[in-house]
Amino acid sequence: MIKLINISKKYDNLILLKDFNIDFEKNKITCLFGPSGVGKTTIANIVAGIVPVDEGRVVGIDNSLFSYVFQEPRLLKWYNVYENIDFVLKDVYKPDKRAEIINSYLEMVELSEYRNYKIDALSGGMAQRVSLARAFAYPSHILILDEPFKGLDNKLKGEMSSLFLKMWNLSQRTVIFITHDVEEAVDLSHIIYTLKDRPVNIIDRLIVKNYANNKEEIKNLLLNH
Amino acid sequence: MMNSILRNKNKLLIILFWIFVWEILSLIIAQEIYLPSPHAAFSSLMNLLISKDTYITIYYSTYRTLTGFFLSCVFGIFLGIISGIHKTVYNLLNPLIVIIRTIPVMSIIIIAIMWFKDTNVPIFVAFLMCFPIIWTNTVSGILSTDVKLLQMCEVYKIKKSRIISSVYFYSSLTYIKAGMISALGIGWKVTSAAEVLSLPKYSIGRFLYDSKVYLEIPDLFAWTIIIVSLSFLFESLLKTIFKFGDKYD
Numbered sequence: 439m440i441k442l443i444n445i446s447k448k449y450d451n452l453i454l455l456k457d458f459n460i461d462f463e464k465n466k467i468t469c470l471f472g473p474s475g476v477g478k479t480t481i482a483n484i485v486a487g488i489v490p491v492d493e494g495r496v497v498g499i500d501n502s503l504f505s506y507v508f509q510e511p512r513l514l515k516w517y518n519v520y521e522n523i524d525f526v527l528k529d530v531y532k533p534d535k536r537a538e539i540i541n542s543y544l545e546m547v548e549l550s551e552y553r554n555y556k557i558d559a560l561s562g563g564m565a566q567r568v569s570l571a572r573a574f575a576y577p578s579h580i581l582i583l584d585e586p587f588k589g590l591d592n593k594l595k596g597e598m599s600s601l602f603l604k605m606w607n608l609s610q611r612t613v614i615f616i617t618h619d620v621e622e623a624v625d626l627s628h629i630i631y632t633l634k635d636r637p638v639n640i641i642d643r644l645i646v647k648n649y650a651n652n653k654e655e656i657k658n659l660l661l662n663h
Numbered sequence: 664m665m666n667s668i669l670r671n672k673n674k675l676l677i678i679l680f681w682i683f684v685w686e687i688l689s690l691i692i693a694q695e696i697y698l699p700s701p702h703a704a705f706s707s708l709m710n711l712l713i714s715k716d717t718y719i720t721i722y723y724s725t726y727r728t729l730t731g732f733f734l735s736c737v738f739g740i741f742l743g744i745i746s747g748i749h750k751t752v753y754n755l756l757n758p759l760i761v762i763i764r765t766i767p768v769m770s771i772i773i774i775a776i777m778w779f780k781d782t783n784v785p786i787f788v789a790f791l792m793c794f795p796i797i798w799t800n801t802v803s804g805i806l807s808t809d810v811k812l813l814q815m816c817e818v819y820k821i822k823k824s825r826i827i828s829s830v831y832f833y834s835s836l837t838y839i840k841a842g843m844i845s846a847l848g849i850g851w852k853v854t855s856a857a858e859v860l861s862l863p864k865y866s867i868g869r870f871l872y873d874s875k876v877y878l879e880i881p882d883l884f885a886w887t888i889i890i891v892s893l894s895f896l897f898e899s900l901l902k903t904i905f906k907f908g909d910k911y912d
Contacts, residue, residue: 486818488814488818503820504818504819505818505819506815506818506819508811508815510811512811512812512814512815514812514829514830516833516836517829525821525825525829526819526821528825529820529821529822529825576819582818
């Protein structure tokens, strides 16, 4: 279990988190659901260690490796698809192993034919698929997805969601999934935290499987918060 | 193809127009010592181009310019990258760069004459004049690196050396290339100026100086045409190398 204990964080005079506590279950997809600007990304970044806290502590992440699917693909446009994934794997695996891993993930995201394409030559959806393949190819223990399907049309969102679940089922990593899209939250997560207010509060903690027979109910709950 | 022919035709017409203006002015002034006619200048140029010494001179001046330029690229890019990443190094080097930028070229040349032997003076001066341009451009390039990419590197625990070679370097490449093109042009100018004062045996500057002493003004113009042509040629060569690099990257 990853635990954020009594975390406080402020930016200038803006208090985003005050004595904030939250748990993330290992090998489960936990969704941080809430409006833009509430502090979802900050919470995820605190877990990933890229945002320092003012007070409090994070436990359960010792020696953990992280991978991240950001809102925008964050790929190196001077490298091709293959090199972009290779870039994050270089310090972790030997070349032969890297080639094997990259090829298998490129196949999974259906981009094998595009392995030598520069990033600028890809569509937004394709670039985000590379970002997803990169995140799964990296041997992370914790995967953070920060609104990864934002800006994609509904068809692409659907494709990306299935791809994500397909890849997650293979390695079942701990996932922190940030979204303010009800459908995405319900379709992809095991646990959903609803966040609100400033400093941020947890309004609700929903276990999705409890609503397996009535998804509309959980959606209504999320929409009504 | 057709467009390129038309463009070249236009360029040629523009050059011819200015040669015509030059001719008219020289006719009005009518004193070769002030302004030789294009005909006199081009005759001198033809005479120079059939002499072996001219090519030896061009070789040595080119060697000096390119050596100064090359050194400024190596140091400018290396120190520029470090300065862009580490604020302390930037704060340490910036006053020095500002001083180098503001010191008149002539003062630097005279100081260099005291320090080095004649042939190395132009190299040092070219280096000192080109270095700040390349350093400044490299620093700007590094600072323009997308913070989001750096954050991605942090998450994936990428080694610092690879962040420098794969992220910072490529992010600043456009700036570095632009800096190198401006620096090369300046390199030619200051090398010639330094040669005029330091007078190495084979140097365009020595011939410029001689044409002043012996009042061979058409020769002065002819050597100037050679410098401008060399500068233009090497700038085009550098741009072609960059284009080739982009295409096959």
